[in-house]
Amino acid sequence: MASLSGLCSSFPSVKPNNRIGGELSPVRKDSLAVSTRSNSSFKHSVAREVSADLSKTNDVAGLKQAKQGGLEKDPKALWRRYVDWLYQHKELGLYLDVSRIGFSDEFVSEMEPRFQAAFKAMEELERGAIANPDEGRMVGHYWLRNAKLAPNPFLQVQIDKTLAAVCDFADAVISGKIKPPSPEGRFTQILSVGIGGSALGPQFVAEALAPDNPPLKIRFIDNTDPAGIDHQIAQLGPELASTLVIVISKSGGTPETRNGLLEVQKAFREAGLDFAKQGVAITQENSLLDNTTRIEGWVARFPMFDWVGGRTSEMSAVGLLPAALQGVDIREMLIGASMMDEATRSTVLRKNPAALLALCWYWATDGIGSKDMVVLPYKDSLLLFSRYLQQLVMESLGKEFDLDGNRVNQGISVYGNKGSTDQHAYIQQLREGVHNFFVTFIEVLRDRPPGHDWELEPGVTCGDYLFGMLQGTRSALYANDRESITVTVQEVTPRSVGALIALYERAVGIYASLVNINAYHQPGVEAGKKAAGEVLALQKRVLAVLNEASCEDPAESLTLQEIADRCHAPDDIEMIYKIIEHMAANDRALIAEGDCGSPYSLKVFLGECNVDELYA
Numbered sequence: 001m002a003s004l005s006g007l008c009s010s011f012p013s014v015k016p017n018n019r020i021g022g023e024l025s026p027v028r029k030d031s032l033a034v035s036t037r038s039n040s041s042f043k044h045s046v047a048r049e050v051s052a053d054l055s056k057t058n059d060v061a062g063l064k065q066a067k068q069g070g071l072e073k074d075p076k077a078l079w080r081r082y083v084d085w086l087y088q089h090k091e092l093g094l095y096l097d098v099s100r101i102g103f104s105d106e107f108v109s110e111m112e113p114r115f116q117a118a119f120k121a122m123e124e125l126e127r128g129a130i131a132n133p134d135e136g137r138m139v140g141h142y143w144l145r146n147a148k149l150a151p152n153p154f155l156q157v158q159i160d161k162t163l164a165a166v167c168d169f170a171d172a173v174i175s176g177k178i179k180p181p182s183p184e185g186r187f188t189q190i191l192s193v194g195i196g197g198s199a200l201g202p203q204f205v206a207e208a209l210a211p212d213n214p215p216l217k218i219r220f221i222d223n224t225d226p227a228g229i230d231h232q233i234a235q236l237g238p239e240l241a242s243t244l245v246i247v248i249s250k251s252g253g254t255p256e257t258r259n260g261l262l263e264v265q266k267a268f269r270e271a272g273l274d275f276a277k278q279g280v281a282i283t284q285e286n287s288l289l290d291n292t293t294r295i296e297g298w299v300a301r302f303p304m305f306d307w308v309g310g311r312t313s314e315m316s317a318v319g320l321l322p323a324a325l326q327g328v329d330i331r332e333m334l335i336g337a338s339m340m341d342e343a344t345r346s347t348v349l350r351k352n353p354a355a356l357l358a359l360c361w362y363w364a365t366d367g368i369g370s371k372d373m374v375v376l377p378y379k380d381s382l383l384l385f386s387r388y389l390q391q392l393v394m395e396s397l398g399k400e401f402d403l404d405g406n407r408v409n410q411g412i413s414v415y416g417n418k419g420s421t422d423q424h425a426y427i428q429q430l431r432e433g434v435h436n437f438f439v440t441f442i443e444v445l446r447d448r449p450p451g452h453d454w455e456l457e458p459g460v461t462c463g464d465y466l467f468g469m470l471q472g473t474r475s476a477l478y479a480n481d482r483e484s485i486t487v488t489v490q491e492v493t494p495r496s497v498g499a500l501i502a503l504y505e506r507a508v509g510i511y512a513s514l515v516n517i518n519a520y521h522q523p524g525v526e527a528g529k530k531a532a533g534e535v536l537a538l539q540k541r542v543l544a545v546l547n548e549a550s551c552e553d554p555a556e557s558l559t560l561q562e563i564a565d566r567c568h569a570p571d572d573i574e575m576i577y578k579i580i581e582h583m584a585a586n587d588r589a590l591i592a593e594g595d596c597g598s599p600y601s602l603k604v605f606l607g608e609c610n611v612d613e614l615y616a
């Protein structure tokens with residue numbers, strides 16, 4: 001069997017599209033802040049264009065003027081601004097500094113009515129309104145940390161019962177009461193199978209909060225990459241026998257997760273293990289996964305609720321079960337989230353940290369996502385916060401249409417890793433290169449547990465360096481007109497992590513209201529899933545056509561064009577080429593002769609006829 005791998009080395013790279021311009025809708029705000037801070041004539045001409053467009057829209061009056069003036073540079077005035085705007089949540093020990101975002105008082109006043117509308121919408125959402133109209137769903141992640149807020153007693157009971165079941169199950173597993181059939185007698189590992197919102201929260205929390213020696217160590221399969229799956233299973237080795245597999249999928253039908261499950265089940269079979277005795281599912285009642293679990297008699301099932309979205313599911317069984325099994329105090333996480341929820345219900349902008357974040361995002365990105373959000377936690381354990389926020393923010397805000405059906409192509413791009421590591425990677429560009437971002441620093445005051453610190457040099461600890469790097473980077477960026485927000489917590493604890501998650505969940509919800517979009521659906525993702533399904537369907541047709549040809553004449557080979565014509569898919573010839581290239585590279589049942597670099601030269605055949613398939 002000929003393989004094409006190695007033949008196709010130099011494909012043209014495709015430049016990703018820039019954000020589509022589209023018409024300015026009423027929510028699109030001016031981008032004059034930068035232009036008025038710069039002397040560049042190009043930016044002035046952009047400013048004129050935008051200003052002309054604004055005149056056609058029903059925009060918030062005065063924003064243009066409000067954004068003029070640039071960033072405060074006088075140290076005394078800047079200190080006053082710092083103190084004036086500093087938000088503190090005393091009990092949580094959380095601070096939010098927005099002084100390095102250049103919004104003016106006029107801007108805040110102009111935005112005030114929008115914020116009041118957003119607060120009202122949030123209040124209705126919490127009361128059980130259908131806040132996700134496209135899917136006809138309530139949005140209830142806030143109820144998870146305070147069941148009394150749920151709009152009816154049935155939901156309250158569901159929440160409380162699930163939390164109790166999670167705690168009981170985790171206790172029973174950790175204590176060895178629930179155990180695997182293997183002679184080891186205790187579960188030592190968790191293999192979590194899930195993707196997107198069914199993986200990112202648990203991954204973030206594991207990295208942030210799992211103790212050095214957790215009762216159960218966690219691994220993740222969060223993709224349909226066979227090599228990645230093999231790697232996780234190989235790393236478990238004989239401990240597969242003492243691994244609790246948690247399959248997480250709200251819908252219960254996500255292909256990547258299903259594939260992960262099938263791969264893991266195969267590994268269990270090959271190791272002579274009974275998967276059902278070690279499998280746990282977290283999914284919506286009556287989903288495909290739920291039914292499979294029931295039929296096969298898995299160890300346990302926990303519900304996912306219709307009214308909790310994947311990206312806001314960390315405080316449901318999705319996040320709580322894996323965390324509890326790793327020995328994380330999940331009740332503390334819930335308390336932190338609930339305290340933050342309380343704070344972010346304030347209708348006074350200055351007293352509401354989520355609203356302050358939304359205000360900054362709106363200002364920094366002109367309400368149209370014109371700048372990216374770079375998230376920089378200065379703490380290794382918070383490394384995955386930026387990845388977690390990437391889904392929360394981008395899947396929520398990245399929308400083509402607003403709630404009134406106008407094309408708006410909204411969103412804010414999020415990326416980041418950690419400080420000070422990134423200082424030695426991309427911060428060069430942030431300081432001096434293209435000015436297309438604002439930064440969010442996450443600062444953790446406590447360097448190490450008490451009693452463990454020491455001075456590397458007189459008066460200076462390792463943590464002082466980390467602190468210095470954060471402060472230095474923040475100052476250096478600001479000096480070059482790069483705006484930043486700083487969120488400070490005392491320590492990385494279940495409570496502070498719960499609070500951080502809740503803070504950003506609310507900020508995203510409020511911002512979505514400001515720009516009039518539905519933050520709780522993801523129609524774009526569905527389009528990608530549908531297209532992927534079509535590719536696999538096309539692959540089946542290609543194989544059927546090749547099989548048919550082989551049955552007619554085992555020596556007959558077909559050109560790509562002939563395959564495309566016989567598949568009745570002449571416009572899909574490029575995809576057919578990619579399918580054949582991929583199958584050939586994986587030693588699948590087809591022979592491709594020719595040069596992959598010259599697709600017209602390719603001749604493809606199966607070599608043998610599968611009669612059963614022919615009549616299938």
Ligand SMILES: O=P(O)(O)OC[C@H]1O[C@](O)(CO)[C@@H](O)[C@@H]1O
Pocket residue numbers: 195196197198248249250251252253254257309310311395522525526
């Ligand atoms: O939990 P599920 O239903 O498997 O979905 C996983 C992820 O897929 C998405 O639906 C996007 O495809 C996310 O919103 C979600 O978190």
